[in-house]
Amino acid sequence: MIYSNLQIEMQKPDQSKLLKSGIMEKRHISLLAIILAILIPATPSAAQDHRPTAVSTENGIWIYLGNEIPVEFKYQILKREGEGEFRLIGTTTSSEDPLIMRERIEKYHPLFSHLDKPDDTDLDHLQDYISRNRTTDTLYISNLPLMHLALGTAFLDQETEEGKTYQYMVRKITGRDQQSGEELSNKVQYPVKTDILQPVFYDKQEGRSQIILRWYVHEQRNLNSFVIYRRVFGTGEFMKIEVEKGFTTSSDTIFLVAADTITENPALYEYYVKPLDIYGNSGTDSEVISAGTIGSNGYPVPEYFNATGGDTGYEIKLSWKYTDMKYVRSIELYRGKSFDGNYTLITRLSPQDTTYTDIVPIANENFYYYLVIKAAVESSFPSAKVSAMYRNPGDKPAPPDEIDAETIPGGIKIHWSYREPHARGFYVYRYLYDKAEYNQISELIPSGTELYSFSDTSSYLHGNDIYRYAVRVVNDVEVISDFSESVSATPGIREIIESPGNLRINSSGNGILLIWDDMRVAVPSLLGYKLYRKTNQEDSWSLLPKDTLRHDANYFSDTTLMAGESYTWAVTTIDIYGNESLKSYPVTFRPQEEYYVSPRISTVVNTPDGIVISWGQINDQDVAFINIYRTRPGEGTSVIAMLEKESEEYLDTSVSEGELYIYEISLVTEDGREYARSRGVSIRRIVSGND
Secondary structure, eight states, X not given: XXXXXXXXXXXXXXXXXHTGGGOOOHHHHHHXXXXXXXXXXXXXXXXXXXXXXXXXXXXXXXXXXXXXXXXSSEEEEEEEETTSOOEEEEEEOOOOOHHHHHHHHHHHGGGGTTSOOOOHHHHHHHHHHHHHOSBOTTOOOSOHHHHHHHXXXXXXXXXXXXXXXXXXXXXXXXXXXXXXXXXXXXXXXXXXXXXXXXXXXXXXXXXXXXXXXXXXXXXXXXXXXEEEEEEETTSSOOEEEOOEEEEEEETTEEEEEEEEOOOOSSOEEEEEEEEEOTTSOBOOOOOOEEEESOTTOOOOOOSEEEEEEOSSTTEEEEEXXXXXXXXXXXXXXXXXXXXXXXXXXXXXXXXXXXEEEEEOSSSSSEEEEEEEEEESSOBOOOOOOEEEEOOOOOOOOOOOEEEEEEEEBTXXXXXXXXXXXXXXXXXXXXXXXXXXXXXXXSOOEEOOSSEEEEEEOOTTOOTTOOEXXXXXXXXXXXXXXXXXXXXXXXXXXXXXXXXXXXXXXXXXXXXXXXXXXXXTTTOTTEEEEEEEEEETTOSSOEEEEEEEEETTOOEEEEOOOOTTOOEEEEEEEEETTSOBOOOXXXXXXXXXXXXXXXXXXXXXXXXXXXXXXXXXXXXXXXXXXXXXXXXXXXXXXXXXXXXXXXXXXXXXXXXXXTOEEEEEEEEEETTSOBOOOOOOEEEEOOTTSOO
8 A cells, every 4th residue: 555645744853862872772763664664655656546557667667557456357468659559568467376476576576676575474464465355455565566566466567668658558357358448557758767866974873783874865755765785894895784774854854764783893884875766766875974883992003104205206205004904994195395384185095005105296395294094984193294305406407398479468478388397487588689688577487287378568568569588497496497499479569650740631623632741751660541531410430442541642532522511531540560540630621512533434345346435333413424535546535425324334336447545434414514534444446356
């Protein structure tokens, strides 16, 4: 019977009463074990509605078939995978024969080995129960899955695959194979997934004849029972042991209590607990803890402990001798730089070890050592302290390698690597070209990794200059290496360069001609200029002509102006390092007439019918016509066509073979004003080929 609705709440016990003199009353624990078995039921409960229930376990899927014991009928079990067809996988009946029940228990118990195996008393109880009952509603033994398998009210499907979902159909078959009903189980996936929390060790009580241990979990979830595993300290395998078990609760926390009374004195053991649900599925094992019955025993004392500085490799050799190490887990070795200073654990050794070679970080300095015995329960006091020194005459270390330098905002970052031992640190140097020597620019950079860096952000640096660096290493005996290979870089510093001066408007015919001072002398690294413009309707500057002007072009003609609009211009200087000056003092101009840029002739091509001139699209609204000009050497220049502004090309058919022609175009407004012609493009008339 599964008590799914039973609620039992207990107050957290008084530990002094529960662990009186280190001994828990067996009668009390046995009672707790019974309560534990019925307090924490697994879900779902097959006995609540007597319907088939499938549960994934560690060795297959256990199917509860129903509460009726199949004495005068048999259960037929069908199975389907996913949404497939059902297929017959087995039948089961019940028998009052104790041999048959014993055979079933022997067969299935290895598959539910975490749970207790039913004994002869349990078998007698089952045999007596089945002789007087035909349902399992009032039957209970602690190993619930095995009880139902023995009675024939459960079936174990071991033909399962990981990640697949299964559903089962259970039929009752009476005499002459008459089917009296069928029911479907829930759907279940293999393998088992349990939400049981990992037990956490709480406390222990070590007596001379027993050891009492407690773990806890913060939530019950599907926790139903637990088993204890033990081994003799440090030897052999962990074995499941029979202990007196019980539990206590405090709010939502459940304490698992175990009393190991099958102990020797003196003895040391290691334990862990495996939590289980009602079907024997296990959660995460607890951490291993140690406990013993030798709390009054003392610890061995080293007969001698000695330290000697080695001859090479920064070695200090230590040796010791202990006796009676039977219950020692390990020996811990600690090292410090002074007798009364801080000590650090440097290694853990086995009880059989009697020597250790320590590689010290620096030479020519005393190091101090002591030992601590680590037993299962607690540690010994530190041993006497010994000291030794590794002496080094001072060989020059190798310089750093894999050095590099990179530009960073505000300076230069130097990188290097160093993998040699016993380095104390590094110094970074910058080369002074005027003195032809290196100058130290860093404090000691301590060693401790393989990759190092230093950022030079000194005010000495200038953005347009190249700087050279090298690194040296100093070892633990203050011997410094040669310089590393040098590396160079420019700092990521914005150099302040001079703005163009005397920006002015020099001409207003065919557009505005802007002129400013030639900056090639003032800025030796001059790359060119950037010209900016804005109107009185705009807050931000626009770049003209969307690129950098040449360094020898300190002028620009702006012919894209609208009458009545006010324009302002400013110019900046650009050097070869990408530095840009502040904008010059601006100039402002308000044109009284509009300026147009003449279209550029894009192609001039010979065709069998003549010469084709192309220029592209004209967008200006006030332009009405396009004049086509042709110049022939010896004949002068004349307009050969006036076209609508929508035109984009013109075919000149009045051309002669072998003659040279020059073409220009201009724009004409509605009121007859004509603006500057485009740049002339020449072509010789050749019918058989291109120019």
